[in-house]
Amino acid sequence: MYAETTIVAPATPYGYGGISVIRLSGSKCIDIVTNYISQSAATLFKSPRTAITTGFNNSYGEEIDRIIVTYFKQPSSYTGEDVIEISCHGNPAIVQQIINTCCKGGAKMAEPGEFTKRAFLNGKIDLVQAEAVAKLIHSKSLDGANFNNKILSGHLSKQFYALKKNLLGILASIEYSLDISEEEVPPNHHQDILKAMTKTRSTIAPILDGHKQAQLLTSGATVVIAGQPNVGKSTLLNKLSNSDRAIVSEQPGTTRDSLSVSLLLSGVVVTLIDTAGLRVAKNTIEEEGVSRAKKHIKNADLVIFLSSVDIDETPTHPTSDPRLSVLNKIDIPNNKINAKNFDCSISAKEGSGIKKLLNLIKDRLSIYPSITDSAALTTSRQYNGLLETDLALALGIKNLRGGNPALELAAVDVRRSIGALDVILGKTTTEEILDNIFKSFCVGK
Numbered sequence: 001m002y003a004e005t006t007i008v009a010p011a012t013p014y015g016y017g018g019i020s021v022i023r024l025s026g027s028k029c030i031d032i033v034t035n036y037i038s039q040s041a042a043t044l045f046k047s048p049r050t051a052i053t054t055g056f057n058n059s060y061g062e063e064i065d066r067i068i069v070t071y072f073k074q075p076s077s078y079t080g081e082d083v084i085e086i087s088c089h090g091n092p093a094i095v096q097q098i099i100n101t102c103c104k105g106g107a108k109m110a111e112p113g114e115f116t117k118r119a120f121l122n123g124k125i126d127l128v129q130a131e132a133v134a135k136l137i138h139s140k141s142l143d144g145a146n147f148n149n150k151i152l153s154g155h156l157s158k159q160f161y162a163l164k165k166n167l168l169g170i171l172a173s174i175e176y177s178l179d180i181s182e183e184e185v186p187p188n189h190h191q192d193i194l195k196a197m198t199k200t201r202s203t204i205a206p207i208l209d210g211h212k213q214a215q216l217l218t219s220g221a222t223v224v225i226a227g228q229p230n231v232g233k234s235t236l237l238n239k240l241s242n243s244d245r246a247i248v249s250e251q252p253g254t255t256r257d258s259l260s261v262s263l264l265l266s267g268v269v270v271t272l273i274d275t276a277g278l279r280v281a282k283n284t285i286e287e288e289g290v291s292r293a294k295k296h297i298k299n300a301d302l303v304i305f306l307s308s309v310d311i312d313e314t315p316t317h318p319t320s321d322p323r324l325s326v327l328n329k330i331d332i333p334n335n336k337i338n339a340k341n342f343d344c345s346i347s348a349k350e351g352s353g354i355k356k357l358l359n360l361i362k363d364r365l366s367i368y369p370s371i372t373d374s375a376a377l378t379t380s381r382q383y384n385g386l387l388e389t390d391l392a393l394a395l396g397i398k399n400l401r402g403g404n405p406a407l408e409l410a411a412v413d414v415r416r417s418i419g420a421l422d423v424i425l426g427k428t429t430t431e432e433i434l435d436n437i438f439k440s441f442c443v444g445k
Contacts, residue, residue, distance in 0.1 A: 139217070197397050225272065
């Protein structure tokens with residue numbers, strides 16, 4: 001039981017710095033810390049949320065470090081339990097010694113995400129907000145961090161609770177119809193239920209549609225530049241990123257390995273990957289480069305297939321969607337390829353057409369200026385759960401349409417919609433699902 005166990009872990013990343021923070025949570029954290037500090041417990045814990053400077057000793061009474069201790073009294077803490085945060089000097093040896101001493105005093109090392117898991121189990125946050133904690137920490141841009149902070153504050157959860165409230169009202173109306181005789185059913189009652197179900201379902205679609213954009217803000221996107229040797233892939237990477245990251249040469253096959261560089265497009269971090277030329281390899285090194293290029297193409301969010309006006313043969317493109325077909329080197333006269341067969345034409349060397357290409361990249365990745373205006377689904381678990389809600393509601397609508405509405409079946413469908421929402425919010429979630437969610441967290445969170 002969590003109530004019987006006090007956990008401890010570093011809340012700041014491993015390394016050297018001016019300060020490190022160690023967090024304890026559980027019913028015994030006061031007793032554990034009291035055993036090793038110079039300050040009296042009465043002075044230290046009489047005023048929660050008050051930072052106090054004191055010495056922290058090892059089990060032999062020798063001072064490890066001068067620390068700042070802050071006590072958060074349950075339930076007004078991150079986990080909903082008694083929590084103590086220890087701020088010490090940012091030396092990994094000091095941090096580890098303090099943690100070891102706390103463990104000797106009765107604490108145990110926290111599992112990844114255990115602090116946030118306790119916050120969820122103690123009702124401080126729901127499961128959607130808990131997932132936002134990890135996404136907030138790992139967001140690759142400021143816009144992504146702001147987006148997930150909005151979800152952590154409960155913006156997305158409020159939409160789910162409002163949806164659930166509507167579904168509960170619909171279910172009550174259906175059950176009312178089932179409980180009374182057919183003669184007592186008010187006129188147009190079934191039609192009113194059907195309208196309410198249709199209107200409620202219309203609110204689900206925009207949330208589902210925002211899933212891809214939310215993933216872009218949180219995790220970024222990967223764009224692979226692919227094509228035959230010497231079509232200008234490295235030059236394009238350098239031009240798009242305003243860098244000299246890739247070696248540029250007239251000699252075909254210069255890029256043997258994959259090179260990557262990141263840029264920011266409308267708040268989304270886009271990782272560009274320059275790959276080896278796609279052709280029949282002449283040696284084992286080039287063969288490995290081509291193999292890696294194909295793997296990147298398979299896993300990319302978008303592939304730019306680059307061709308050149310001075311190359312006759314167009315290679316067979318590996319399967320990829322979405323993709324952009326781009327013609328390069330339009331500054332060279334006597335074009336041998338019809339530019340109409342491509343999404344856009346550019347000169348990576350001179351920069352012409354690059355602005356249009358960037359706009360096409362944003363369009364294919366669905367990067368829009370309004371991406372941060374509202375909270376949206378950030379995990380596949382949330383998306384699949386809401387999709388199940390939508391499909392069950394759609395089936396309920398189908399069962400209510402026609403001359404002989406199947407109210408019993410519609411009631412089952414609406415209950416299934418509500419159940420799927422409860423899974424999203426963590427009202428009915430298995431321990432296995434919880435473990436999978438929280439194991440991706442850092443230890444101190």
